[in-house]
Amino acid sequence: MSERQVRLSIDGLHKGYGVGAARKEVISDLTFDVHAGEFVCIVGPSGAGKTTLLKCLTGLHPASAGAVRLDSKVVDGPPRQMALVLQEYTRSLMPWLTVEKNVRLPLANLKLSKAEREQRITDALREVGLSDVRTSYPWQLSGGMQQRVAIARALAYRPEVLVMDEPFASVDAQTRADLEDLMLKVRQDFGITIVLVTHDIDEAVYLSDRVVVLTKGPCTVDEIIPVELPFPRDQIETKSDPRFVDLRARVFSRIKASA
């Protein structure tokens, strides 16, 4: 894995808000790399600053010090090669647009032919299994399906890196398992790099090539744990693998120690 190309590098990142005595440090000297094609999950105790980290990663918030680099270019605003999926699916889709229009919206600015654009929409919706609800509105769909729309929107955008913030925290357990398997399939089919923030340790271990464990806020990297479990992974088989159980215990104890 180490000889592979570094896609995303976080280098001495600091982030704080406010000035003077009211200043609050949220991220303190955070450093790690994500390789091309890798699936990395970021976990940490609640209040660690995971969402802030994600906003810095995607260029939505500027870093206070240090830098985030995408393909060795400093991220100083949302980069074209990145797509975003958030936890609040009801709020991150436009309720006034149908499913396909939601997916189409970010494509309008890319210089694509009409045929190419429509092909991408069709492919993305098929990938997430929503080909037959193209003209529905998001609010007519279940939570899990809405999150699939958000994923399709990201895929049609053809990013190099997909950043996800607690994407499955608001759906029921069965849907959650389906969506986790969908993400493994997406990574396989599209070969993209995925960074996923979660508070769920099982989810992190199940999905990842590596798990980045953060300390309590102001957060920094506590430990990076490689997950050497075979692919394809399976909700029952993988999760009953003794190595999975060990890894889960290890991540859990790290989080508990730092909380």
Add this chain to the structure above:
Amino acid sequence: MTRRLTLVALELWLPVVAVLAWWLWSATAAEAFFPPLREILERFREMWLFDKFVSDVVPSLRNMAIGFGLASILGIAIGMVLARVRLLREAFEPLMHFVRATPGVALVPIFILILGFGSSMKISIIATAAIFPTIIATMDGVRSADPVLLDISRAYQLSRRQRVTKVLLPSAGPQIFAGLQVSLQVAFVVMIASEMLGSTQGIGALTLLAQQSFAVTDMWSGIVLLGLLGYLVNLLFLLVRSRVLHWYDGARKAAKE
């Protein structure tokens, strides 16, 4: 089917009884100010269908449509700019709340002094009085846009134009329409007031002139027309609103279930 009929009957019996009662009472009452409804309707047909339709009804409605149209377009545009530019917003907010609190009808005398009694005065005063509810509603609506949607818009590098037309305007839509509805009511009232204060043309002018010359039946027919128009204009507005905001009504219904 019978259930539906019962419901319709339930909703309509009182209005029917009310009109019938008015008809019967006014036919025999011989009250100077309350002529028989039959005569009012007769006069209504004579005056508005279509003797004075082109000379008075059309100009009234045209003035209101132009005035309200200008107020809507400019109001939404100004509201959008004020929502996005903090310095302008802070500079204009106190003035705007002051002007909005001033009744539009009170501005009519000033506009008459400056612009005379013609259509340009009427259109200007309608637009001026009606613009503020829309500006304020648009500004509030755009400013309360969900920050999550703004993050998404930035992350997917939506252009400024897309952000305004595909994200900010639709998300402010429900509030903008609430503002537009107030603007429409103001426009209707000011249309009437601008005609009643010293004009000789328009439905409002005819109705008031009829009252002043004790042509009671003419006055009643004017009141009936204005009442019908007030109702129909609002109805038309609600139809447009429910078309444009069908996603909003749908989403709210879905959230309730």
Add this chain to the structure above:
Amino acid sequence: MPTLRPGTVRRYAVGAASIGVTALLWQWAVTGPLADKPFATVPEILGRLRDFAGDPLFWSSLGETFRVATIGLVISVVLGVAAGLMVGQSDLAYRSTRVLVEFLKPIPPIVILPLLVLVLGPTGDMGIFLVAFGGVFPLITQTAHGVHDVDPVAAETARSFRLTRWQRIRTLVAPTALPFVATGVRISASAALVIALVSEIIGGAPGLGKDLVLAQTTGDYPAIYALVATFGVLGVLVNAVLAAIERRALFWHPSVRSEVTA
């Protein structure tokens, strides 16, 4: 008392500066390019406002306008809440009156003004009637809506406990309906002043609105602008007072922030 944050200070400064700039622009325009048009200079308008302060006639006009607005509002609240309670408590009454109320509600009071002037003359009573007519429909619909909103489970419970009609209204209907009624009162109250002025400007009833028309016909420009400025200040004050009352009385209820079309 909240402490003044830098943002608030800045906002007041910018607001004050923009009012100052507007006054300067106005002064420049009416002494320069618009000098022969029907405007008045800032010192003239301010001077007239100062004269108003010491003029008993101004105060009696103001008092009359407020009297008409207040009495009209009180009548519309009493009638509107009573009618709303009746209409809202029975499905039969609700359905029967719906069409009539929905038809009359969007018709602005100015429409019936000629009839009222004919019957009652250009008097304060005419103004009171007009204010009451304009305010009563929002109150009927808001109250009926509030009563309709009573939780059916709670209503069932109340029935099973055999509460009397009065007990039911007090313990069940009133708390649910109150916020809706309050919203209706606010809608009607902010409309009351405007309708009172309309009855004076167009209907010729005594009050500040009639003074405005008088100033217009005699070409007393400073008085016109001073009166319109007075209306603006009154409107801002009434809105501020209503907002403050509502915040204090109903801070606990989310429905208060419903859309309002006055």
